[in-house]
Amino acid sequence: MPETTPRPDQPTTAGSGARCLGIIGAGQLARMMLGPAIELGLTTPVLATDPAESAAAVASRLRLGRHDDPAAVRELAAEVEVLTFDHEHVPTAILEGIERDGLAAVRPGPAALVHAQDKLVMRERLTALGHPCPRWWRIADAEDLTTALAEAGGKVVVKTPRGGYDGHGVRVVEHAEQARDWLAAHEELLAEELVPFARELSAQVARRPGGETVAYPVVQSVQKDGVCYEVVAPAPGLDEDAQQRIQDLARAIAEDLGVTGMLAVELFETADGEVSVNELAMRPHNTGHWSMDGAVTGQFEQHLRAVADLPLGSTAPLAPVAVMVNLLGGAVEDLAPGARAALAADPELKLHLYGKSVRPGRKIGHVTLVGDDADALLERAHRAERLIIDGPAAPVGPTTPGATR
Amino acid sequence: MPETTPRPDQPTTAGSGARCLGIIGAGQLARMMLGPAIELGLTTPVLATDPAESAAAVASRLRLGRHDDPAAVRELAAEVEVLTFDHEHVPTAILEGIERDGLAAVRPGPAALVHAQDKLVMRERLTALGHPCPRWWRIADAEDLTTALAEAGGKVVVKTPRGGYDGHGVRVVEHAEQARDWLAAHEELLAEELVPFARELSAQVARRPGGETVAYPVVQSVQKDGVCYEVVAPAPGLDEDAQQRIQDLARAIAEDLGVTGMLAVELFETADGEVSVNELAMRPHNTGHWSMDGAVTGQFEQHLRAVADLPLGSTAPLAPVAVMVNLLGGAVEDLAPGARAALAADPELKLHLYGKSVRPGRKIGHVTLVGDDADALLERAHRAERLIIDGPAAPVGPTTPGATR
Structure with missing residues (x-):
């Protein structure tokens, strides 16, 4: 027998994993x-x-x-x-x-x-399992929505159960009238309280068919117009207990739902440190892109290993901090001159371009950096972002209107 | 103008780099x-x-x-x-x-x-430039070889100037007769003294068309039957002065020869710390595979950036030590079961398979690990190697005959 020590949670399944x-x-x-x-x-x-x-x-x-x-x-x-x-x-x-x-x-x-x-299926199941969710209501008609609005204090988030992404299919309403088109087009809608969150977190785990799981450090994410925009790994100021508790929550959800592959659990964190589940994604997720350059095993490799039923890889970070900033399309259509300038300005920058045509707000790439200081890394990443999105000839600096920090 | 500080050696060429x-x-x-x-x-x-x-x-x-x-x-x-x-x-x-x-x-x-x-062209040029080489002789016939043997003390390495790789086209001879076939087949041969080296080193640099260069840490490499087999980055025990001196040598060669892209300078180091150039390669090189997982910018990305005339990336290591061990084909044809066992045994292992059919001694992949202790990392990497090459059912341990350390 080989002198290897299987990890405790690793099932000794037969076979060699899938190859195709x-x-x-x-x-x-x-x-x-x-x-x-x-x-x-x-x-x-x-x-x-x-x-x-x-x-x-x-x-x-x-x-x-x-x-x-x-x-x-x-x-x-x-x-x-x-x-x-x-x-x-x-x-x-x-x-x-x-x-x-x-x-x-x-x-x-x-x-x-x-x-x-299906966000209604998700809410129902997570609630039944006792996992923390915002208050939510199943909405079949205007009357349901009016009731929800009254119970929620006059304002809710209405979501189409299926097909939404990156802010699509999400609308904040104060009157049932504001959702009339969706009420007509969909059999049911989901309404949720507006969580007064202090920030958004994301927890990622990978799970193999046999049940082996690994968890990545919980990260902080910042959205821009409903689109993931900036991630810091690990989430600043999240103590070890909270990291562990949130990783355990993500593992429990993966286990309870029987997920295979990567699972991203997007979370709201309130000022008192309580978390509730916002969304689930069962694939590599934007909030995990930092791991491509910042962890021993990136999320894309991990997803493949998990769904191929290969042993999972270490999620250990390669540096104390990693940051990721999305490249969201702007006015400049040719990214190459800006990309060149960004690479010249920062030899440690890791650039990932998606080969997509540029449209305003469209995800067309991302950059990552690893190091010791989140704020300094974010400043560098946003500088690269502005060079790439606005082009090298555009003015760049702390007072640029485009800068978001 | 963008607020970027070009690095001193970075030419401000026009354009955006090549895309195809x-x-x-x-x-x-x-x-x-x-x-x-x-x-x-x-x-x-x-x-x-x-x-x-x-x-x-x-x-x-x-x-x-x-x-x-x-x-x-x-x-x-x-x-x-x-x-x-x-x-x-x-x-x-x-x-x-x-x-x-x-x-x-x-x-x-x-x-x-x-x-x-062409190894003769290389020897002639490096010698003219004053870069350290083993003693060498241009061999047109048996008489030349006999002279070289006499001058070298009875034994030389004979090399075909072109077409050799991984030990092919290299032969140690003590009599001109032993190179008779090559003397008949080639117009000229190269003869070199056998350098009494203590170990082999490799220095890698990347150079852009405009002259910008970056240097990777100098590594130690171990060959097996003429094939690169094991690399430790940086080379253990090589002090900062020697690292700098050897990096400078590699940069000078890149500059003198006008290299663009990656240049690997394989070197002999003798017991007194002197180095001489063994071989040159102008592409990513086996001794640089560690950088894929162990440096901010891996050599493959770096080569592309250099030949596309994009700004070069940081060569900073991601950990104090990185090791690479080649997977050289053995008796087992299906690598998947052993690969699975190796990944299960070591979650930090980075596996790279080349999709090649297995033939004895053929390079079919490599593994890397990063960490703090070269010996411990090498032991783990060789354990993975044996699992993959011999299959998970074969005995593995410190006393396995296949182990080379």
């Missing part, structure tokens, strides 16, 4: 899986709707088709051992059919994934 | 460029002779053709801004033609590359 994993969706998350897949020797065909999509442009194996076309998804399933995801928009029925027919393992499976697809 | 770089050759070095190219948003078509080659199997843009076929190389050149290399076997005349006709920039250029292609 199909990725549904071809956004930047699929794109950033490709490099780690090459190093691990995994084959990862990608299902894209357009050959110009972020991952499609750089994937060596590509299938064209829609994620909601049963035939397209089943054809990909037939050529791989495992199906995994760039996004959570694949209809549950398609995935259930693939599982039922034994075409491929679906990871995360549809029974878990539905909690990242 | 053709890679000639599809071995593991080309393969390991692909992940960083994706993150930097660079397009990197690969010229491969066979679609099953290491990089060909995972490249999104592939051309089939031979590196010594002028038409194939010129076709690749016509679709890119820059040509660079997985290996140094492209005939000089083809590259000179591409430069002359302005089809693409060739980086490193043929005038530099010839010093990595």
